[in-house]
Amino acid sequence: MSHEAVLHGDAHGHDDHGHHEHHDTFLTKYVFSQDHKMIAKQFLITGMVWAVLGGLMSVLFRLQLGYPDSTFPFLEDLLGKWGKGGRITPEAYYALVTTHGTVLVFFVLTAGLSGTFANFLIPLQVGARDMASPFMNMLSYWFFFAASIVMLSSMFVETGPFSGGWTAYPPLSALGDASPGSKTGMDLWIISMALFVVSSLLGGLNYIATILNMRTKGMSMTRLPLTIWALFFTAVLGVLSFPVLFSGFILLIFDRNFGTSFYLSDIFVNGVGALPNEGGSAILYQHLFWFLGHPEVYIILLPAMGMVSEILSINSRKPIFGYMAMIGSLFAIAILAFLVWAHHMFVTGLNPFLGSVFVLLTLLIAVPSAIKVFNWLTTLWRGNIRFTPAMLFAIGFVSLFISGGLTGIWLGNSALDIHLHDTYFVIAHFHIVMGVASMFGMFAGIYHWFPKMYGKQLNNTLGYIHFWVTIAGAYLIFWPMHYEGLAGMPRRYYDFSIWESFKQFGELNKFISLVSMIVFMVQLLFLFNFFYSIFKGRKLTNQNPWDATTLEWTAPINPGHGNWVGEIPEVHRWPYDYGKDGVDFIAQTTPVGADESQH
Amino acid sequence: MSTATVETTKSWGGGKSPFNVEYGKLMMWYFLMSDAFTFGAFLISYGTIRFSTNGWPDPNEVFRSFPFAPEGVHAPLVFVSVMTFILIVSSVTMVLAVKAGHEMDKKSVVKYMIWTIIGGIAFLSCQAWEWNHLHHEGAWWGRNPFLNADGTASSTNFTNYFFTITGFHGFHVFSGVIINIIMLIMTLMDKFEQRGHYLMIEKAGLYWHFVDLVWVFVFTCFYLV
């Protein structure tokens, strides 16, 4: 192998044969595939399975919150002893809440979102045959798969899955006797998360190396689509923050199993010290957790931002407004993500002065976020907008990001946070800005790149129904929660009906639960659309169905392993030449003409 | 100045690595950066707990033994300085192995790799001896027989952190030795001669130096300050 080949990675080794399906068996093509496109689909479908499970969990605990006095016999059939007498037991309720959070945050919106789209889009959009190391890429998926299996199995142990909240604060996570779920359930939870950290590390290193090293000729960093920039910063965030969580978990394992007291300060029962060892600090765990936890929020959000930028520009038939400002604000968000973690801890015993520094740093995030929002709006401004389902979801993302982001400014103030912390206000805030918004980004991405993934079209009518019900439902579910939170209704409570002051919200809770069920049903409609279209969808006839400029649409309709037949195309311009000089769009591969105007 | 700008645009222009390094080395660097955050988190947690505790044992009172010492003779810092020098020397032999690899000098690569592996094993043996010795004194995870410098009872977090962090570092040394042995075997099998380059040795070298680098911090945090 020549030195050049060494410099450019393994994947370039098979330059001479773009397709080599002849020696692919079922196992190497669909299961242990090293093709980035297949790995992306594996991530996507595993993520979908988890999204359905996680969504179902939320429907179940919404049932308890909305109808605390009613019994539903089917719950006993479904959950066994956890649903005795047709009512979810308190232990099961906490287990559901915890698993819902863990699964949605890590498995769906981290692995399912950036795992899918980083794998799928990075090689295709930068112009590479595959990831830098396809083998490590495959390992990344299988570590995620192992994490999934372990997490799933924790739901079937006798004492139930972990039930101390997705943040797994000690002592609930450190003491095996703290709650039923703190025993085997917690052990499995922590093993699963450790496997997940390995998976995201393997993936992240690959994404970074691919974006830096394997861009095609002419694809300079400032000609990269914003999706790639966003995925790049996502990978950097993951590589730098997950190891801190990993360390925190190792210390937690020692606290659980080897008699240490890293996180256990002291607990007294009837005046007698209840812990064998003491002298640690539970706040330390929270620091370590949120040092990951806050970047994690942006790991979830940035890929969605990148895809939305791309989709807004394509479907407005206008260049993205402020390309460099978009990159700069991504960079600023990535840096600030590491500096603001303790705003999750204002009332847990954090030093108040330190808290005020964190307030300042937190509010700084508003600046790059506002830059992004205004750039999206100005991209739409006087555009020739095509309301495809992908575009609707992208616009929905912007709307949700604004609504959820504004409440972030409230929560970022430590003084207001004394009242608002751990109430439904927080639930509303992060579900809108991080949960549902990223979900919208993911849906936008799926609707937009489905033709590239499977060579088929999704059904548009079902897409429109999906969008309108989901956006209405998202606001109907989470908007009222702001009022509940302002009234002081705390999160993670099993039953509010016994408090006089929260009785007024009984009907509202019922309404929220009802809407959440409808929204869940509509997601099933989307899944039907997705799987039906893979097999029976309208076949794609046009290589470039959206008239987009980026490289992935220059590849064949169903690209084989290696993506392009023959040479990898060379890039001559940035990816946002829409409506330039009266031309609808100019692909990145088109050389710059002599009399072309500057952009 | 203008040539420099041209150089930069060219190196970032795509079609080649902007840093003129292969992807494996790039990944190794970023993996080490990530691992630096793992160790950083450990050491910073250690610092945090130390800052939030009244009193802490004096390392010179704790780490004052060395093998074959006569009864009653205490020499703080002596044994750990030996360990530190072992690791520095093995790092130097690794540098020489990498250099020999660049010069395609198989014989020197083999020689220096063997020395590096010996250094690694020597370090691990020292650590095993020290752990064993401390264990005999009654120290372990969750057990701390040592007193604070001011004579008050000490928190078990002193030993908890010591064993966790040196253990995690020792695990890295151990995996480094395994990697180096694999590299040695691959060299002996002429794998790198066939490939025409010894870049794998270079990546193993980066990992090995990182282990040495971490020891610099562990050594300072636990034994000196």
Added chain:
Amino acid sequence: MSHTAQHEENHGNGEVKKVTIILSVLTIVELILGFWMIGITSEALRLAIKGTIIILMMAKAFYIVAYFMHLKHELKNLIMTIVVPLGLFIWFIIAFLYDGNSFRNLRNTYDPYFKERSTIKVEKKAEGHGGGHEAGASHAAADTTAHAKDTVSVENKH
């Protein structure tokens, strides 16, 4: 191989030798400072020495990364992508240690048990460590109840 061959010339064995010597000298200085510190009781001076040791530690780290890990001879872009993210450690360290310190003050002010525990002197156990586990158990008996209970329970496990 042109790039590799090119910078092979400007740092031969001489550089390795030089860096080895520098690292050894720095370590020896650190050890001397460490020994010196044993007899010193003045808190301010101890702090100053500790500060010096940490600066020396950073210098050692620099030499290992720059020369042994070869970073100094890489392109500037690569250096930047590796060094700049490490800047995140600054705030990481400051915030964590500051809050750790604050947690101690908090407990010393509002947690009498915590404060009291840290003032109880334990008589120094006999010199020499022939006793092994027994040494640990005997000193624990003089300790606070909570501590004693834990040691006993640990002993029972064995």
